[in-house]
Amino acid sequence: MAYNELIKNFEKVRAYMREFYVYGFKSRTEYDAKSARTYDDERRRLESWLGDYMRFTQTPEGKNVFLSVDSRITRKNPFYKAWKAKSFTDGDITLHFAIFDILHDPETRKTLAELINEIDERLSSTVTFDESTLRKKLKEYAEEGIIQIEKEGRKVLYRRSPDTEISSLTDIIDFFSEVAPCGVVGSFLQDRQQEHPELFSFKHHYITQAMDSDIMATLFEAIRGHYYIIIDNLGKHSNEIRSIRLVPLKIYISAQNGRQNLLAFHEKANRLNSYRLDYISKIQIEDETCEKFDALRDALSKAEAHMWGVNCKWNIKHVEHVEFEIKIEDDEQFIVHRLEREKRCGRVEKIDKNHYRYIADVFDTTEMLPWIRTFISRITRLNFSNRTAENKFKVDIQEMYRMYGISGGDKHDI
Amino acid sequence: MIFSELYSVYYHTVAKIIEAAFDPETTEKDLQRCIVEAAFSESVFTILPALKSGKWPLLNEDLSPALMHKPTMPLTNLEKRWLKAIAEDPRVKLFGIEFPDLDQVDPMFTREDYKIYDQYGDGDPFEDEKYIKHFRLMLAAIQNNRPVGITMVNRHGKEMRVRFYPKGFEYSVKDDKIRIIATGCRFKQFNLGRIVNCDFYNGDGSWRQKPQVERRKALTLLITDERNALERVMMHFAHFEKQAEHLEDGKYILRLKYYENDETEIVIRVLSFGPYVKVLEPQSFVNLIKERLISQKSCELK
Numbered sequence: 001m002a003y004n005e006l007i008k009n010f011e012k013v014r015a016y017m018r019e020f021y022v023y024g025f026k027s028r029t030e031y032d033a034k035s036a037r038t039y040d041d042e043r044r045r046l047e048s049w050l051g052d053y054m055r056f057t058q059t060p061e062g063k064n065v066f067l068s069v070d071s072r073i074t075r076k077n078p079f080y081k082a083w084k085a086k087s088f089t090d091g092d093i094t095l096h097f098a099i100f101d102i103l104h105d106p107e108t109r110k111t112l113a114e115l116i117n118e119i120d121e122r123l124s125s126t127v128t129f130d131e132s133t134l135r136k137k138l139k140e141y142a143e144e145g146i147i148q149i150e151k152e153g154r155k156v157l158y159r160r161s162p163d164t165e166i167s168s169l170t171d172i173i174d175f176f177s178e179v180a181p182c183g184v185v186g187s188f189l190q191d192r193q194q195e196h197p198e199l200f201s202f203k204h205h206y207i208t209q210a211m212d213s214d215i216m217a218t219l220f221e222a223i224r225g226h227y228y229i230i231i232d233n234l235g236k237h238s239n240e241i242r243s244i245r246l247v248p249l250k251i252y253i254s255a256q257n258g259r260q261n262l263l264a265f266h267e268k269a270n271r272l273n274s275y276r277l278d279y280i281s282k283i284q285i286e287d288e289t290c291e292k293f294d295a296l297r298d299a300l301s302k303a304e305a306h307m308w309g310v311n312c313k314w315n316i317k318h319v320e321h322v323e324f325e326i327k328i329e330d331d332e333q334f335i336v337h338r339l340e341r342e343k344r345c346g347r348v349e350k351i352d353k354n355h356y357r358y359i360a361d362v363f364d365t366t367e368m369l370p371w372i373r374t375f376i377s378r379i380t381r382l383n384f385s386n387r388t389a390e391n392k393f394k395v396d397i398q399e400m401y402r403m404y405g406i407s408g409g410d411k412h413d414i
Numbered sequence: 415m416i417f418s419e420l421y422s423v424y425y426h427t428v429a430k431i432i433e434a435a436f437d438p439e440t441t442e443k444d445l446q447r448c449i450v451e452a453a454f455s456e457s458v459f460t461i462l463p464a465l466k467s468g469k470w471p472l473l474n475e476d477l478s479p480a481l482m483h484k485p486t487m488p489l490t491n492l493e494k495r496w497l498k499a500i501a502e503d504p505r506v507k508l509f510g511i512e513f514p515d516l517d518q519v520d521p522m523f524t525r526e527d528y529k530i531y532d533q534y535g536d537g538d539p540f541e542d543e544k545y546i547k548h549f550r551l552m553l554a555a556i557q558n559n560r561p562v563g564i565t566m567v568n569r570h571g572k573e574m575r576v577r578f579y580p581k582g583f584e585y586s587v588k589d590d591k592i593r594i595i596a597t598g599c600r601f602k603q604f605n606l607g608r609i610v611n612c613d614f615y616n617g618d619g620s621w622r623q624k625p626q627v628e629r630r631k632a633l634t635l636l637i638t639d640e641r642n643a644l645e646r647v648m649m650h651f652a653h654f655e656k657q658a659e660h661l662e663d664g665k666y667i668l669r670l671k672y673y674e675n676d677e678t679e680i681v682i683r684v685l686s687f688g689p690y691v692k693v694l695e696p697q698s699f700v701n702l703i704k705e706r707l708i709s710q711k712s713c714e715l716k
Contacts, residue, residue: 005456006424010417022648025658025666048454057657070655070671072584081423085454088419090469093428096420097472101481123480126471144420145491161488164514166497171553172509176500179587181528185496188421189489199556201595204588205653214416217492220523251528255588258649297526309531327713334569341536370686377706380713397710399689404704406711 003041005048006087011281013082014211016042017067018278020054021079022208024066027059049081071205075198077178079210080187094127095119095137099147100160109150109157112138170196178202181253182220184213206258212277219262219277222248222285226293229264232282233275241281247290249300251277252310261310265296272300274310305345308360309367319361321385322346322368326378327355335378342371355380365389369396376400420490427453427461429485432472436479445477495522505540508549530587537590538607548609552580552594555614561598563615566608576601577615599623629674634695635684639664643690650683667694681706 007013019026020043028039043065047054050067053074057064069078098119102110110118112131115138119129138158141147150157166173170193177186178200209216222229230245246264252274253260260277290296303312306319328335336356339348346360362368365386372379372393384390401407419425430448434440442462449458464470472480489497499521500506501513539545555562563577578599583606585592593603602625637647644666648658656670672680681702684691693700 005454005460006422022645022652023658024656025660044456048456051455055657057659059659066657068655068657069653071653072673081454083416084421084423084426086417086419086422088422088424090464092419093425093470094472096425097428097432097481097485100485100487101483104483104486122482123471126468143491144415144418145494146420146488163486164489164494164497164516166489166514168511169497169513172500172506172511175505175585176503179505179585180496180500180503181523182416182496184416185492185522186500189493189497191421191426197557199553199582201582201584203584203586203593208649208652217416217522220527223527224520224523250526253528253530254532255530256532256650257646258652304529307531337536341534343535344532369688373686373688374682376685377709378713379710379715382715394715396688397707397715400707401711403689403692404700404707406704406707 003044004087005045006085007045008087010082010086010214013042013045016046017079017082017211018208020046020065021067021069024055024068025064027062027064029062045085046082049085050078053078069207071207072201072203074207075174075178075201076187076190077183077207077210079207080177080184083184083187083210083213084191091127091129091133092137094123095129095134098122099134099137099141103147103158103160106160106162109159111155111157115158167193170194171199174198175200178205181209181251182213182217184210185217204255206255208258208278209253209260212260212280215277215280215283216251216260218283218285219248219251222283223250225285226289228286228288228290230284230286231275231280234279234281236276236279244275245286246273246275247293247296249293249297263300263310263312265290270314272303272312272314274312303363306360306362308344308362308364308371311364311367313363319363320365320389321383322360322362322365323357323381323383324372324375324379325351325355325357325381326375327380328378329354335375366392369393416492420487423453424457424461427457428465428470428472429487431461431465432479432481433484435473435477436484438478440477442477491519492522494519499523507541508546509553510546510550533588533590538592545607548606548612549592551612551614552583552606555580556582561615561621562612563617564604564612565610566604567610568608573610576604577617577619578604579621597624599625601625602628630671631674631677631699632696633670633672633680633693633699635668635670636692636694637666637668638690638692639666640690643687647687647691650687677702 053067053069055066055068101122102115102118112135116131116134138147142149146161148159148161166189173186173189177183177190228245229248230243232241233244234241246266248262248264250263251260252263261274262277263272263274266273299314303316306316339356339358343358346358349357349359351357365384366389382390382393427449430452431445434444434448445462446458449461453461465473474480494516498516498519501516502521502524561577561579565573565575568574576599578596580594581597582595583592584595584603592606594606595603598621600623637644647668651668651670654670654672656668659667661667684693685706693703
C-alpha cells in the first residue's frame with residue numbers, strides 16, 4: 001500500500017514513538033519485530049509529525065533515529081500531534097464540511113432527504129452520497145455530541161448542537177492541556193482558538209503520557225460508570241500479552257518517573273493490582289457494572305496510607321516497617337523540610353538537633369529505596385523489617401563505593 | 415474516542431483553507447501557506463491536490479469555496495467532558511474566568527478518579543485569596559507588559575523587595591508550584607508562593623539588568639541494565655534533551671543536558687538509582703557524587 005502520513009490505528013505507531021523517544025538507541029536492523037518497510041513508514045510518519053524533534057546518529061550497526069525534546073522549552077506537548085493524524089475517506093471529509101455548512105446554525109433543521117438534496121446542490125453533484133451513508137455519518141456525529149436528532153411526528157430532523165463559547169478560556173486551556181489528565185483534548189480545543197501568546201512553560205514535564213491518552217480516557221469512562229473491563233496487558237516479567245478482567249478503581253500518575261498506573265481489583269485473584277498504562281494495548285468495557293465499586297474505592301483509600309508507590313494489598317496488616325535516620329548540620333534545616341515535603345506517608349521525628357528519623361509502615365519497602373538513596377551522605381541508621389531490602393540497600397552502597405573508587409582509607413581524591 | 419478525524423490536522427487545515435478562500439484576494443500560495451503553518455511536513459503533497467482535483471469537492475476550480483459559510487463545528491462531548499473536568503480543578507480559580515454552561519455535562523474525570531502520588535507536599539496554595547490576587551496581578555502585568563514591584567521571602571527567610579517585568583509562568587507538577595519568569599532584574603524567576611506583597615511598579619529607573627542566561631551542562635551516565643534499570647532510567651530522564659547508546663553486555667550510555675541551577679537535584683536523582691547508574695563525565699559531577707559517598711562512608715552505617 002502506498003505511504004500515507006495519516007494512520008488508521010494508533011496502536012501501531014505508539015510503540016515506535018515510545019521506542020524513539022524513551023530509548024532511541026536502536027538501529028533499523030534491530031527493529032526485528034516488524035518489517036523494514038513498516039519501520040521506514042513509521043519513521044517517515046514520525047518525521048513528518050515531529051520533524052523538529054527528530055535526531056539521527058550513525059553507529060557501526062547503522063543509522064539510529066531518536067526523538068529528543070527538552071520539555072522545559074517546548075510549551076506544547078509535541079506528541080499530541082500524533083493524535084491528529086487519523087486517516088479518513090474522501091467521502092468522510094466532504095460530508096463533514098457539507099453537513100456543517102448546511103446546518104450552519106443551531107436553528108436550522110433538516111430531514112435526511114433535504115440534506116441529501118442540498119449537499120448535491122452545493123457540491124454540483126460531482127460526488128453523490130446515498131441516504132444510508134449520510135444517516136450513518138449523522139448518527140456517528142450525534143454520538144460525538146455535535147449533531148442533535150429530533151423527531152417530529154414521523155419526521156426525523158437533524159440540527160447542529162449549540163456552540164459553546166470558549167474564547168475566554170485560552171490561558172486555562174493552555175495550562176491544563178499540559179498538566180491535566182488527557183491533556184490532548186485540551187490540545188484539540190487549542191486548535192479551535194485564535195493565535196495568542198503562550199504564557200506557561202513546564203518543568204519536570206513528562207510528555208510521554210500523551211501516548212497513552214486513549215487508554216486513560218477509556219479507563220476514566222469505565223471508572224465513572226463502575227464498569228468491569230478486560231484489558232490486554234503486557235506482563236511485567238514476561239513478554240506475553242494477557243487478557244485480564246478487572247474493576248478499574250483509580251489512576252495513579254507519577255510526577256517523578258513518567259509512569260501512569262491503573263489500580264484495579266482483580267476479582268478472580270481477589271487482589272488489588274497495579275497495571276502500567278503504557279503496557280495496556282487494548283481495553284474493552286463490559287456492560288456489567290461492579291456493585292461493590294464504592295466499597296472497593298474506600299478500601300483503596302484506606303490502603304493509601306501505606307502505599308509509597310503503586311503496590312497495594314487488601315490487608316493493611318501486611319505492611320513492612322521502615323525506619324531510617326539521618327544527620328544534618330546546624331545550617332541544614334532544609335534537609336528536614338525535604339523529608340517532610342517528599343514523604344508520601346509515615347512521619348518524621350526529631351531525635352536531637354542534628355538527627356532525624358523517618359518512620360513508615362508500607363506495603364513494599366523496595367519502592368522506597370530510590371528515595372532513601374537520595375539521602376546518601378547522611379544516613380546513619382536503617383531498620384527495615386524487610387531484611388532482604390535492608391541488606392540489598394547496604395550492599396548497593398558498598399557497590400557504589402567500589403564503582404567510584406572509595407574504599408578503605410579516609411582520604412580520597414576528588 | 416480520542417483518535418478521530420474530527421480532531422485531525424487535515425480537517426483543521428481544510429477548515430482554514432476554506433475560510434481563507436472566502437477572501438477573493440486569496441491566492442493558491444496563501445492556501446499553501448495554511449498547510450505549511452497548520453499541517454504536517456508532507457501534507458502539502460496531499461491536501462491542496464485533493465481540493466484542486468475535486469477529490470474533496472469543497473473548492474471550485476477557481477479556488478473559491480464551494481460552500482456558503484466559513485466552517486465551524488460545535489464542541490464534541492469529549493471536549494465538553496474534559497472542560498467540565500478541569501472546571502472542577504482548584505487551580506482554575508487562579509484565572510477568575512467564568513466557564514460556559516456545562517451543567518448537563520458529566521466530567522471526564524474527577525479528583526477522586528486519579529492521584530499524582532509522588533507530588534511534593536508543600537505545593538502552592540492555589541485556593542488562597544492572596545495567592546490568587548498575586549497570580550492575577552502577574553497575569554495582567556504580563557499581558558500589558560508592565561513592571562511589578564514585589565516583597566518576598568527568600569529561601570533564607572529574609573524579606574526582600576524587587577522590581578521586574580514578569581514574562582511568563584513556569585509550573586512544575588512535581589513541586590506543584592508556579593514560578594514567575596522575570597526580566598529587567600538579576601533574578602531569572604521567583605516562586606509565586608513566596609510573594610508577600612505585589613503591585614504594579616510605577617516608578618522610574620533603568621531596566622538594563624537582565625538575568626544571567628542559565629547555562630546548560632552535559633552529563634554522561636553509564637547504565638547497567640539490571641532490575642529493569644534501563645527502562646527506569648530512560649523514563650525518569652525522558653524529559654531532558656538526551657541521546658542514548660547501546661554498548662555491550664547490558665550496558666548503555668545516556669548523554670543528557672541539564673540546567674546548571676538544577677545540578678543538586680540531578681545529583682540526587684542520579685543517586686536514587688544506586689549502583690545501576692554511574693556518572694562518567696564530567697569529572698566535576700563525578701566529584702559531587704563522590705563527595706556524597708565519602709560523607710556517607712563517614713556515617714558508618716552498619
